[in-house]
Amino acid sequence: MTGIVALYIFMLAAFTGYEVIAKVPVILHTPLMSGSNFVHGIVLVGAMVALGSASSPLEKTIGFIGVLLAAGNAVGGYAVTERMLEMFKSSGARAGAAARKH
Amino acid sequence: MPDYLLSAAALIQVSYLVTAFLFIMGLKRMSSPVTARSGILWAGAGMLVATLATFFYPGMTNYPLIVIAVVIGGAIAWISGRRVAMTNIPQMIALYNGMGGGAAAAIAAVELYRGGQMSNSEATLAVIGGLIGAVSFSGSLIAFGKLQGLIRKSLRFRGQQLLNLLILAGAIVCGALIAAGINDSAAVVTGLFALSLLLGLSMTLPIGGADMPVVISLYNALTGLAVAFEGFVLGNAAMIIAGTVVGSAGTLLTQLMARAMNRSLGNVLFSGFGDTGGTAASGGAVSGSLKPIDAADVGVMMAFAQKVIIVPGYGMAVAQAQHKVWELCQLLIDRGVTVRFAIHPVAGRMPGHMNVLLAEAGVPYDLIADLDEINSEFETADVALIIGANDVVNPVARNDKSSPIYGMPILNADKAKNVVVIKRGQGAGFSGIENALFYLDNTRMLYGDGQAAVAQLIAAVKAV
Numbered sequence: 001m002t003g004i005v006a007l008y009i010f011m012l013a014a015f016t017g018y019e020v021i022a023k024v025p026v027i028l029h030t031p032l033m034s035g036s037n038f039v040h041g042i043v044l045v046g047a048m049v050a051l052g053s054a055s056s057p058l059e060k061t062i063g064f065i066g067v068l069l070a071a072g073n074a075v076g077g078y079a080v081t082e083r084m085l086e087m088f089k090s091s092g093a094r095a096g097a098a099a100r101k102h
Numbered sequence: 103m104p105d106y107l108l109s110a111a112a113l114i115q116v117s118y119l120v121t122a123f124l125f126i127m128g129l130k131r132m133s134s135p136v137t138a139r140s141g142i143l144w145a146g147a148g149m150l151v152a153t154l155a156t157f158f159y160p161g162m163t164n165y166p167l168i169v170i171a172v173v174i175g176g177a178i179a180w181i182s183g184r185r186v187a188m189t190n191i192p193q194m195i196a197l198y199n200g201m202g203g204g205a206a207a208a209i210a211a212v213e214l215y216r217g218g219q220m221s222n223s224e225a226t227l228a229v230i231g232g233l234i235g236a237v238s239f240s241g242s243l244i245a246f247g248k249l250q251g252l253i254r255k256s257l258r259f260r261g262q263q264l265l266n267l268l269i270l271a272g273a274i275v276c277g278a279l280i281a282a283g284i285n286d287s288a289a290v291v292t293g294l295f296a297l298s299l300l301l302g303l304s305m306t307l308p309i310g311g312a313d314m315p316v317v318i319s320l321y322n323a324l325t326g327l328a329v330a331f332e333g334f335v336l337g338n339a340a341m342i343i344a345g346t347v348v349g350s351a352g353t354l355l356t357q358l359m360a361r362a363m364n365r366s367l368g369n370v371l372f373s374g375f376g377d378t379g380g381t382a383a384s385g386g387a388v389s390g391s392l393k394p395i396d397a398a399d400v401g402v403m404m405a406f407a408q409k410v411i412i413v414p415g416y417g418m419a420v421a422q423a424q425h426k427v428w429e430l431c432q433l434l435i436d437r438g439v440t441v442r443f444a445i446h447p448v449a450g451r452m453p454g455h456m457n458v459l460l461a462e463a464g465v466p467y468d469l470i471a472d473l474d475e476i477n478s479e480f481e482t483a484d485v486a487l488i489i490g491a492n493d494v495v496n497p498v499a500r501n502d503k504s505s506p507i508y509g510m511p512i513l514n515a516d517k518a519k520n521v522v523v524i525k526r527g528q529g530a531g532f533s534g535i536e537n538a539l540f541y542l543d544n545t546r547m548l549y550g551d552g553q554a555a556v557a558q559l560i561a562a563v564k565a566v
């Protein structure tokens with residue numbers, strides 16, 4: 001990837017992030033923070049590549065810790081975000097679910 | 103079909119593209135309550151695609167180590183994430199975020215310790231990403247410790263800002279030596295990471311617990327940036343896009359949170375007000391007396407009301423009373439009473455946290471209103487029931503310039519025809535400021551533990 005293309009990606013992604021979040025209601029601040037916390041768990045991919053190319057014991061040790069931490073970020077971020085969002089239901093959806101139960 | 107489309111490298115690039123698409127769509131869906139639930143599934147699918155594809159990355163070795171690390175890290179995080187109580191979610195976000203920052207720093211460390219193969223611009227990006235990632239790692243761990251109650255004191259001394267500046271300068275010098283190729287020995291690399299980790303500690307220790315949500319949000323954005331920088335080093339488009347999206351979205355979210363809490367970001371990071379309220383004292387005497395009331399009377403009052411507004415605070419969550427509160431509301435709704443929940447932006451531990459806690463108890467989100475929506479409705483409410491909230495309904499924020507909370511937007515609970523406050527005892531609130539609301543003519547105090555008091559109210563409404 002050439003430097004200038006990488007910069008274009010960087011700029012467009014920055015605008016995208018801003019636009020996606022711009023109109024979010026306060027009630028979703030906590031889940032959304034947790035969700036974006038999950039998304040940067042993509043660092044797992046980089047940590048895997050880093051460990052996959054490590055050769056000296058020092059590199060392997062640091063790489064191993066990196067993958068361990070990154071997997072924690074991705075999996076933990078998913079677990080708590082999913083739990084929180086699972087609970088967001090409107091009264092209509094709730095009444096429907098209750099009706100199906102009976 | 104041309105050969106290049108079938109090569110492993112091209113397949114990986116395509117799957118990263120799919121991942122970037124799924125992440126952005128997922129975040130977009132997460133920003134509306136109607137679609138939020140599916141948003142995390144989209145993003146989760148993206149993560150799965152990218153992780154599986156990376157196993158086929160050309161030239162990879164150390165597969166057993168990778169699998170072991172993924173399984174151990176993933177299993178511990180999964181179990182802790184499923185088990186944590188909803189009241190403790192903010193510190194878990196801090197912890198997982200710190201892990202991400204640490205991982206970004208680890209990538210930088212592997213690349214920099216190896217040395218020799220990077221161009222100056224790549225080394226510069228690796229250094230910046232490593233510095234930010236390490237700060238986010240140690241800073242997030244301190245934030246976790248503070249919210250979890252492991253670290254109780256806020257360390258403050260004269261010249262603290264200067265010391266932080268010196269540590270930062272030291273880290274930058276190390277980073278510049280490496281990036282310029284003057285000295286990229288292991289000692290300098292170690293110095294860079296040691297100073298960066300120290301900076302995260304010394305920046306976060308002085309910040310009070312009340313400001314932690316804003317700080318966690320900031321570190322979340324920083325981790326995103328660190329991931330993006332390491333993505334540049336590895337030439338990994340998925341990391342660049344996801345990291346940058348989180349970096350900019352996180353920065354905006356940090357600003358929104360700071361605004362919701364009536365603080366500026368600079369104020370949070372450099373002034374250390376967070377938990378000083380207690381020393382700032384009263385600010386004007388309050389006249390009048392506290393007027394107690396029985397649960398039976400409140401039950402009658404609420405059962406025959408047209409409209410009841412519940413104002414919950416973190417105290418309600420601590421008393422685990424939210425399930426009982428919802429049970430009470432359902433009884434009232436069945437009697438034809440209009441019930442709404444009024445949520446102040448700083449109710450709970452971070453903006454939106456109270457909504458999560460109410461959602462856990464089963465309250466539908468369309469009964470929950472935030473400050474701007476609900477404030478004009480208090481005048482038409484027959485009863486405002488305050489449970490576990492204090493400073494956010496204190497009218498002195500409107501009119502007493504000497505008060506430390508002057509200027510903070512509050513819920514206008516005092517405008518309701520009757521105000522009932524459930525309170526454990528007669529002490530002042532989190533900030534140590536007397537609450538003028540409690541002394542108003544239309545206010546009655548229902549003393550007792552949150553959960554027990556609401557249970558009494560349920561019995562009283564049933565008896566009507």
